[in-house]
Amino acid sequence: MGGQAVSRYGQIVDELRRRIESGELAPGDRVPSTREITRRWGVAMATATKVLSELRREGMVHAVPGVGTVVTAPSRPVRPARPAITARPGGSSDASSVQAALTLGRIVGAAVTVADTEGLAALSMRRVAAELQVATMSLYRHVADKDDLLMRMMDGVMAGHPLPADAPAGWREAIELAARQLWDVFRRHPWLAPALSVTRPQMITSALPYSEWMLATLHARGLDLQSAFTAHLMLFNYTRGVAVNLETEREAQAHSGLDSEEWMDTQEPALLAVLGTGRFPALSRLASAGYELDLDALFEFGLQRLLDGLAPLLDGSSAG
The missing domain is CATH 1.10.357.10 (Tetracycline Repressor, domain 2)
Structure with a gap:
């Protein structure tokens, strides 16, 4: 009985994995819920839960609040944060060019990305600096503090979704x-x-x-x-x-x-x-x-x- 359950679990995982890899289930598409899996494949709820857990472990799906479990888009390579380079007198360094390229728009954009992907609790000046690969203190030349940054994030997000020029008549x-x-x-x-x-x-x-x-x-x-x-x-x-x-x-x-x-x-x-x-x-x-x-x-x-x-x-x- 146990061997059949394991075999059935593997078959369901393989089928859903194949559908995702073939593009039949595209990024953002909802995959069958645990209840749908129990009904469609006739397995226990524990087996259905294990199926989705395995696909999440493999990074193929993730849960979206209020929607369900959906296919994960291929992620871009994440560059590890590196410490800011200190330029020596008379020497050359990337530090000056990196700092010069730092703008308020880049800071706000990076902060929104962090909050979107990791949640508001993960947002900090240090975390945003790591995302941009700059020294934390360099951010304070553009924003006063985290509260100021959050205000600018909210302002930027709302500005990115303007209402149409003309309202419907009704x-x-x-x-x-x-x-x-x-x-x-x-x-x-x-x-x-x-x-x-x-x-x-x-x-x-x-x-x-x-x-x-x-x-x-x-x-x-x-x-x-x-x-x-x-x-x-x-x-x-x-x-x-x-x-x-x-x-x-x-x-x-x-x-x-x-x-x-x-x-x-x-x-x-x-x-x-x-x-x-x-x-x-x-x-x-x-x-x-x-x-x-x-x-x-x-x-x-x-x-x-x-x-x-x-x-x-x-x-x-x-x-x-």
Whole structure:
């Protein structure tokens, strides 16, 4: 029995590896989840989990919060950080040319790369300097400190995703466009949502057009400016609130070594024991049917319900 399980595990790994190497599953494509593997190949959950763990160990797949396990793009060679070279009087050195090429744009770009790939917790002046292969102190000629760097990172990321020049005619379409674009920025940069604050908003110049877009759209439909701005904050905080899960899930996976689906599998026996008492019949039926959390679907569902709630205010004021 054990030998069959090992053989079956190897067959599944080989098949998925072949599909990835042949390009049938391209970088970014989602691979079968543990539940899909159990259904498709008729193996136990532990075997399915072992399959994905092996593919992750080989660097062929990685987990994306709210999406699942996806094919990893071939990585570029990582150059080891080297200490900055000190030029001697009368001697030649690469140090002066490296330092001369150091710009604010390169520093911010490297910091965004670190935060995108390793998370906000990994961001430090030392880590960014290592990425650029320069001395840490050289960064302080361009940014005051880590907080200043983070502000510039947020400003740069938002500036890289401008809203279109012309808004759709309908208020709902205009708000959907802006909210979905903000969600997409959060998806591309999971560290951004927890870095932003609602109660102590940072002065991010490139984010002002987003606020202006939302405020102007809502005010044009009859809402007073106070109510329009409150509605804007509600929509922004909803989008940010869902997106915060992207970074926290990445951190949890780094600490546990399990993606969200695998972690849920470890909790399943305890959950089924509680549901077996019969006290929660609706949850029991849901557990039997299965539920896979999709943050994109969750965001879209909530966005539509919020807009449904705003519609009587906006349509009613327009009709009046």
